[in-house]
Amino acid sequence: xxxxxxxxxxxxxxxxxxxxxxxxxxxxxxxxxxxxxxxxxxxxxxxxxxxxxxxxxxxxxxxxxxxxxxxxxxxxxxxxxxxxxxxxxxxxxxxxxxxxxxxxxxxxxxxxxxxxxxxxxxxxxxxxxxxxxxxxxxxxxxxxxxxxxxxxxxxxxxxxxxxxxxxxxxxxxxxxxxxxxxxxxxxxxxxxxxxxxxxxxxxxxxxxxxxxxxxxxxxxxxxxxxxxxxxxxxxxxxxxxxxxxxxxxxxxxxxxxxxxxxxxxxxxxxxxxxxxxxxxxxxxxxxxxxxxxxxxxxxxxxxxxxxxxxxxxxxxxxxxxxxxxxxxxxxxxxxxxxxxxxxxxxxxxxxxxxxxxxxxxxxxxxxxxxxxxxxxxxxxxxxxxxxxxxxxxxxxxxxxxxxxxxxx
Amino acid sequence: xxxxxxxxxxxxxxxxxxxxxxxxxxxxxxxxxxxxxxxxxxxxxxxxxxxxxxxxxxxxxxxxxxxxxxxxxxxxxxxxxxxxxxxxxxxxxxxxxxxxxxxxxxxxxxxxxxxxxxxxxxxxxxxxxxxxxxxxxxxxxxxxxxxxx
Numbered sequence: 371x372x373x374x375x376x377x378x379x380x381x382x383x384x385x386x387x388x389x390x391x392x393x394x395x396x397x398x399x400x401x402x403x404x405x406x407x408x409x410x411x412x413x414x415x416x417x418x419x420x421x422x423x424x425x426x427x428x429x430x431x432x433x434x435x436x437x438x439x440x441x442x443x444x445x446x447x448x449x450x451x452x453x454x455x456x457x458x459x460x461x462x463x464x465x466x467x468x469x470x471x472x473x474x475x476x477x478x479x480x481x482x483x484x485x486x487x488x489x490x491x492x493x494x495x496x497x498x499x500x501x502x503x504x505x506x507x508x509x510x511x512x513x514x515x516x517x518x519x520x521x522x523x524x525x526x527x528x529x530x531x532x533x534x535x536x537x538x539x540x541x542x543x544x545x546x547x548x549x550x551x552x553x554x555x556x557x558x559x560x561x562x563x564x565x566x567x568x569x570x571x572x573x574x575x576x577x578x579x580x581x582x583x584x585x586x587x588x589x590x591x592x593x594x595x596x597x598x599x600x601x602x603x604x605x606x607x608x609x610x611x612x613x614x615x616x617x618x619x620x621x622x623x624x625x626x627x628x629x630x631x632x633x634x635x636x637x638x639x640x641x642x643x644x645x646x647x648x649x650x651x652x653x654x655x656x657x658x659x660x661x662x663x664x665x666x667x668x669x670x671x672x673x674x675x676x677x678x679x680x681x682x683x684x685x686x687x688x689x690x691x692x693x694x695x696x697x698x699x700x701x702x703x704x705x706x707x708x709x710x711x712x713x714x715x716x717x718x719x720x721x722x723x724x725x726x727x728x729x730x731x732x733x734x735x736x737x738x739x740x741x742x743x744x745x746x747x748x749x750x751x752x753x754x755x756x757x758x759x760x761x762x763x764x765x766x767x768x769x770x771x772x773x774x775x776x777x778x
Numbered sequence: 779x780x781x782x783x784x785x786x787x788x789x790x791x792x793x794x795x796x797x798x799x800x801x802x803x804x805x806x807x808x809x810x811x812x813x814x815x816x817x818x819x820x821x822x823x824x825x826x827x828x829x830x831x832x833x834x835x836x837x838x839x840x841x842x843x844x845x846x847x848x849x850x851x852x853x854x855x856x857x858x859x860x861x862x863x864x865x866x867x868x869x870x871x872x873x874x875x876x877x878x879x880x881x882x883x884x885x886x887x888x889x890x891x892x893x894x895x896x897x898x899x900x901x902x903x904x905x906x907x908x909x910x911x912x913x914x915x916x917x918x919x920x921x922x923x924x925x926x927x
Contacts, residue, residue, distance in 0.1 A: 380853070391861075411853040412874050425872075428855035654851035654882060661850075683881040690895060692881045734880055735889035736826075736838070738847070742884035755831045762885045763828040763836035766787055772924065774841050774885050 371396055373667060374457055374465050376447055377473035378402035379410060380653055381644030381660035383429055385471050388664025390437045396668070399440045399465060401447060401457065407433060408498055410475075411653060416501035417508070417529030423498060447474070447615045452637055469639050469667040472616075472627060473660060476609035476645040481517075485579035491587040492579070492603045495526050504604060508533040511601040515539075515590050517576055519546035521682065523606035524559070528686055530604075531566055538569040538598050540576060540590070550682050550693040555715060555731045562687040571598075579603065611648045625649070631674045633663035641667055650679050678745040683734065690734045695719075695744045696727030709758045716758055723751025736761065742776065749778055780864040780926040781903065783839050783913055789920035790827070792835035797823045799915035803904050819892045824899045825912055828886075837920065839912065840887045840901035842866045848879035848888065848900075857900075868900040 373389055375382045378400055389396050408426035415421035424431070434441040446460040450470075457465040478494020480487050491507065493500050504526070508514060514530060516523050519541035530537050539546065545556035546563075560570055571592065580589040580597065589599045611626040622628040622636040626648015633641045643659035645651045651659070658676050665672035683692045696719050699706050704721045714732035718725055718740070724747050730737045739762050743750065750757070753764050767777035798814065800823040807813045807821075815821070825839045846866045849857045856872035857879055859865075875896050880888045891897050904910040913921045 409853045409855070409874075411876065415874070428853060653853045653878065654847070657850045681881060683877045685875050685877055685895070688895065690877055690890065692877075694881075734877060736880075736883075736886035738881055738883035738888065739886040741881050753831045759829075761828040761830075762838055763787075763830040763834070766830070766836050768785065771844075772782055772784065772841075772926075773844060776884070 371668075372466060372468045373398045373471070374467035374469075375400045375471045375473065376402070376457070377471075377475055377644065377646070378404050378407050378441065378443070379473070379475055379644065380428075380656035381473035381475075381646075381663070382471065383407060383433070384657045384660035385473065385641075385643060385664040385667070386439050387437060388661045389668050390439070392665065392668040392670060397440075398438070399442065399467075400434070401442045401445055401459065401465070403444065403446045404497070405444045406498060410496065411525075413495055413498065413501040414525040414529030416498065417495075417505045417526065418532035419505060420532065426498070449615050449617075450620075450640075452620060452640065455639065467639070470641065471660075471663050471667065472621075472635070472640065472642040472646055473644045473656075473663075474612040474615075474646050476611045476626075476648070478605060479608045479610045480605055481607050483576050483579060485581055486576070486603075486605065488585065489579050489581045489587045489603075490585050491601055492605060494605050495522055496609065501529075504529075504602070505533070507602050508535050511535060513538070513598075513600040514602045514604065515576075515598055515600040516604045516606060517590075518606035518608075519543075519570070519572075520549060520606060520608075521547070521684065523604070524684070524686060526604045526606055527563065527568055531568070536569075537567070538571065538600065539563070540571045540574060540592070540598075542573070542575050544573045546570060546572065547684070550684070550697065551691065552697050552717065552729055555691055555693075555717075555729050558689060558715070558731065559686060559691075562689060566687065571596075609645065611646045613646060629659075631662075632666045632672065633659050633674065634666065652679055652682065655679055676745070678741075681741055681745075689713075689732065691729065691731040692734045692737050692741075694728045694730075694741055695725075697729060698727075707757050718757050720750075720757065723749050725750065725757075746776070748776065752778075782842065782864075782924050782926070783901075783903075783910060784922045784924045785837055785839060786920050786922070787834075787836045789918045790835045790837055791918055791920075792827050792829075793917065794827065795915040795917060796825055796837055796839070796912035796921060797827065799911040800824050800901075803907070803911040822889075822892055822899050824901045825887075837912075838885065838887055839921070840866065841885070842901070842903070847882040847884055851878040851882040853878065865903055866900075868898060868902070870897040873897055 448458045513536045575593040578591040627642040641663040644656035719727040765776040854874040
């Protein structure tokens, strides 16, 4: 069986591994524009000069040898010929497949701000090349503006803090990390970043990038009229799936490639996983989709059981936070419980015995139980104790095969 | 051969011997109980005991899951499933301290170290030790070793 996997990150790599484990004789080819396998969640360590490319590798150094994968790197896909079941590469070569996985990820989205797409000194943070350029550029620049205070924007700021550079963070929402945190949890990070010299502008939009005669960035004009001087901009305003080699009339697209719970697209023998599906995929979901796709491609039926994407952990400037599900109660029918001690702030949003969201800051020990309870909408009304003290002993059960399980 | 720690929760009496044993075994100052300094917060236990709604204790111990959420969620490659031993291994040098694993473990086994908050306290089945120290120290029979061929 000939398997072709497009992409060499979380989804692609885990799919390749899975297929190899299931089919010793499989002919597996992995194609990637990436020259290295590396974790995109760790690019800020490159900017900070704390890790190198090898240290960002999330698999064994000899991954492709060990798993007997024919890895064609530094190569893009030009187009698909689904009638001939063939992938055409940008070097003109054609690759025939029996089963194909599309896991080509996503790219930084550049919002339609005047001159943002034209100016020099403007970067996204998605690929290792971006991180290296930002690191190098930061050495020559005095001021940098980071556009967007989501996880990628904040990661960028954390990386840049290690460089001797003035940082201004611009966010459209009224708080930083607006998708993950409530006002209070967000404010604690804001204070930490400000104490480290970061200027934060909230509730404002970038209206125009100001360029010099060589088209280099010299500043950003905000919607308030204020001009912020900067020689570099890092844009962290979301991503778009890498699907330019796909004809939309053939493979169904809706924000990204549409897949079913077996990671199949609408075209037979073509699967997709990870960011390219455009569902706001996070690392663990990309991994799981890659594994599920791998099983089904190898002919073993397997369904995706995890769709819970609203979870994130963060660890910035020594303060840890986990954000799960809802961050605010949608209306008064929900209960909101808050607990505080020492450095900790915890909030749980629940209704009729089901937890819908939690923010756990300062002390995240053992909090995975809440991830499970929220993800699976586990009833907790029969557990007569302080909600913050609920733990796995309230659900403890061991299966016959020895694995743990929840019993309600 | 796969080796696992088996928990018979009804036998737990929260004596904390398993917790102290884990701290002993992973104490950088020495493995003897005489080296153990309970005021040294840098030496944390990789297991702990929780009370349920009826105040009954249960030791919370890593099961080295067949489908480990901590491994699926690890974006640095620090947390891996070893196919041979079946163990979930943690490489603190590779760890990026993102703590997605703490968030992901459905059984609430994981936490960060207390002092630096840099590494995760993760059961290693006491490495080459034939019987993990927690099991050896359990006086009630609550913890035992089970082996699968």
